[in-house]
Amino acid sequence: MSSPPLKPVPLKIAPLTIAQLTGQSQSHLQEVFPGHFLHRDVVAAYLALVERSAEEGIVLRMASGFRSFDRQLAIWNAKARGERPVVDSEGKPLAIATLSEREQVFAILRWSALPGASRHHWGSDVDIWDSAAVGDDYQLQLTPDEYASGGPFEHCSHWLDALINSGHAAFFCPYKGAKKEGVAAEPWHLSFRPLATVCERALTPAVLRKLIENTDICLQSAILENLDEIYSRFIRL
Numbered sequence: 033m034s035s036p037p038l039k040p041v042p043l044k045i046a047p048l049t050i051a052q053l054t055g056q057s058q059s060h061l062q063e064v065f066p067g068h069f070l071h072r073d074v075v076a077a078y079l080a081l082v083e084r085s086a087e088e089g090i091v092l093r094m095a096s097g098f099r100s101f102d103r104q105l106a107i108w109n110a111k112a113r114g115e116r117p118v119v120d121s122e123g124k125p126l127a128i129a130t131l132s133e134r135e136q137v138f139a140i141l142r143w144s145a146l147p148g149a150s151r152h153h154w155g156s157d158v159d160i161w162d163s164a165a166v167g168d169d170y171q172l173q174l175t176p177d178e179y180a181s182g183g184p185f186e187h188c189s190h191w192l193d194a195l196i197n198s199g200h201a202a203f204f205c206p207y208k209g210a211k212k213e214g215v216a217a218e219p220w221h222l223s224f225r226p227l228a229t230v231c232e233r234a235l236t237p238a239v240l241r242k243l244i245e246n247t248d249i250c251l252q253s254a255i256l257e258n259l260d261e262i263y264s265r266f267i268r269l
Contacts (some may be wrong), residue, residue, distance in 0.1 A: 038235060045073050045227050048154065050163065053234055055101035055153030056245055069098040071155030074224045077202055078158060084195070088250045090188050091164040095220065099152035105249060108147050111140045111252035121216055134252035141266045143217050146255065148243045149235065149267050151206065156227040162188035179219035184257065189219050200225055206269055214265045237263045 050056035061069040069233055070078055078094075085092040109114040118128045118139050126138050151157040161172055165184040172178075179189040193208075195201045202225050207218035219236070244255055257263065 045230055047230055047234055050228075050239060053097065053153065053231060054148040055104060055150060058098070058100070061098055062099060065094060068094045068096075068158070069155065070158065071098075071227055073193060074156055077224060079202050081201060081203065085162075085191070088187075088191050089164060090162045090191060092188070093161050093163045095159040095161055096152060097158050099150055099153045100148055101153065101208075104145060104150050104153070105147040105247065106213070107144055108140060111144060111177050112136060133251050134258060137258060137262070146240070146244075146262060146266070147247065147249060148240055151221075151223060151228065151231070154227060154231040156224040156231060158205075158222050159218075160188075160192075161185055161220060161224055162249065171265045174218075174220050176217050176219060185220075187248060190221070197268045232269065234268065240267075 048060055049057065050165055052060045058069065060071050062072040062073055062075050064070050064078065082092045107116065111118050114128055118124055118126045119142075119218070120139070121142060126139055128139060131139060159174060161174070161178075162185050165188065170184070171195075177183050179185045183189075190204070192201075192203075196204055203222045204225055205219060205221060206223045206228070207215045207221050240263065241256065241259055244252060244259070249255065
């Protein structure tokens with residue numbers, strides 16, 4: 033007999049406000065673990081997933097849950113200024129200063145969401161890893177190799193795939209496979225479908241354009257000039 037679906041899953045989730053949707057408000061959140069927050073309607077389902085993983089010898093940990101607009105903006109601007117590394121699809125460093133502004137925007141987007149458009153703003157998405165698979169001194173990288181064959185989190189990744197494919201979880205991996213023209217593969221990234229679906233519909237290009245126009249963000253002109261393409265390639269699944 034197959035295991036029952038993980039419970040509880042809210043039957044109806046209220047739409048987020050624009051401030052919540054774009055990471056400028058935390059009023060929709062609940063603390064799950066010290067310093068880690070999710071949308072209040074996601075917490076029970078995530079904790080149930082953690083409990084289920086323990087049956088497989090997996091100690092599911094949260095590397096990142098909610099991320100604010102200000103935090104995403106700081107990451108973006110640091111990469112645009114060359115203060116943080118920007119890498120290509122193979123993880124090799126790029127000399128971002130040698131690229132055109134359009135090329136810089138798309139290079140950053142390969143691994144970092146546009147501020148205001150991160151799924152982590154919603155509280156529906158979480159980056160996970162298995163602490164039982166590594167030692168206490170392990171330095172988590174969140175790279176595809178860690179979750180691939182031979183990597184420390186291979187078992188965790190396979191177990192999650194099987195659970196999701198069987199329909200026994202409300203979570204899915206939005207960036208499971210690498211796309212040549214979109215976000216790089218992120219096998220550690222889980223999204224709570226009931227909430228994410230609501231947020232995906234609400235986050236329109238018009239919402240993002242108004243936000244970016246009124247934000248002190250590096251490469252602003254290039255972002256606005258290419259926003260429709262950004263939306264289709266990196267935001268809309």
